[in-house]
Amino acid sequence: MISSTIDEVLVETDGHIVVVTLNRPAKLNAVTPEMSKELTRLAHAVNEDDEVRVAVLTGAGERSFCAGSDIRTLDDYESPWAFRNRVDYCDALREVRKPLIAAVNGYAFGGGVETAMICDIRLAADTAIFAASEIKLGWIGGGGMSAFLAHSAGPSNAALMLLTGDPIDAAMAKDWKLVTEVHPRETLLPRAVELAHTIAARAPIAAQTAKANLRAAYTMPFEDAMRYERDLQTICFATDDAAEGRAAFTEKRAPSFRGR
Structure with a gap:
């Protein structure tokens, strides 16, 4: 059975599905290097465990799905080259062979957008907000942001998000095809789990x-x-x-x- 080794990432198994929850609600579920390493380990574990057929990704609390990398940890890298070669949770999630479902329960900023876009199916709470916010801090996304947005939202909408860093709400995200369904926050995760069980019942x-x-x-x-x-x-x-x-x-x- 898959389990987590740190409190900031929770794992719950339900039959053939696992629900992975980013658990730093006070910090908007921003990902630390330790969390990135744990997500990487869990991604490999999902691939290797034949009992797991589908994984659901979500965030703890009522405010945020994932605010991307914890900005306060980025100056800890000794050089830009060390930052370039860091253990990156987005890279690991892209390598998961099994279906991934995102239950975007709140803010999806920066790497949080990338985390959601990596997932095969994306569901959002009606309170969810999406932003490619890196440009406001002086850089751009590096986990597939441009490619994912261009494929889903189209080049003009992608450019609007990438060049302004300004947020869009769940209704607009659905209109732009960033997400498939929008639900009240209290029914979002149950709907994601229901969908996961449906897929897990397939071959x-x-x-x-x-x-x-x-x-x-x-x-x-x-x-x-x-x-x-x-x-x-x-x-x-x-x-x-x-x-x-x-x-x-x-x-x-x-x-x-x-x-x-």
Whole structure:
């Protein structure tokens, strides 16, 4: 069973899903280097644990999902090169092969936007606020901010966020396709967990393959992406789960997928 080693990151297991909560509400769940290392460890653990099929990311408290890196710790790096080569939680989260769901319960600033955008499905509370705020401090995001925003919001909306650093609310984030659903804060996490359980009930190899295929669709030329999809489909078709799915359909029963 996956568990956390620090109080600032909480992990709860519920069947085939894990809920990871950033737990520094007094500091808007800003990520310290210690938290970054723990998130990196947990990302690897999620990949390696066959019992885990879906992960949900959220923040503790009523105000913030994640305010990015803790600004007060950035001067602790001995050089810009050390900062460049730091253990980065965004890099680790991008390497998670299993579906990730963000439950954005409040402020998503800087790296918090990147954390949310890394997730495959993003749900937001109606009180959530999003900002690519780094420019107000003299730098830009480094965890995929520009690429994620350009893909989801389009170049003009991305430029507005990146060049001003000003926030947008949950309604605008949904209109710009940064999030899929907006819910009252009290129902946000239950909805994210419900969705996670729905996905966890699907064939896990197919779910991971669908995630890999979707990412490839963003980066490959169309014809290459089509061929890649057909190859991935063939891999899935050869699994025991696919045989189970066909048998369950024939026998008019719910399938029991085992990730094989």
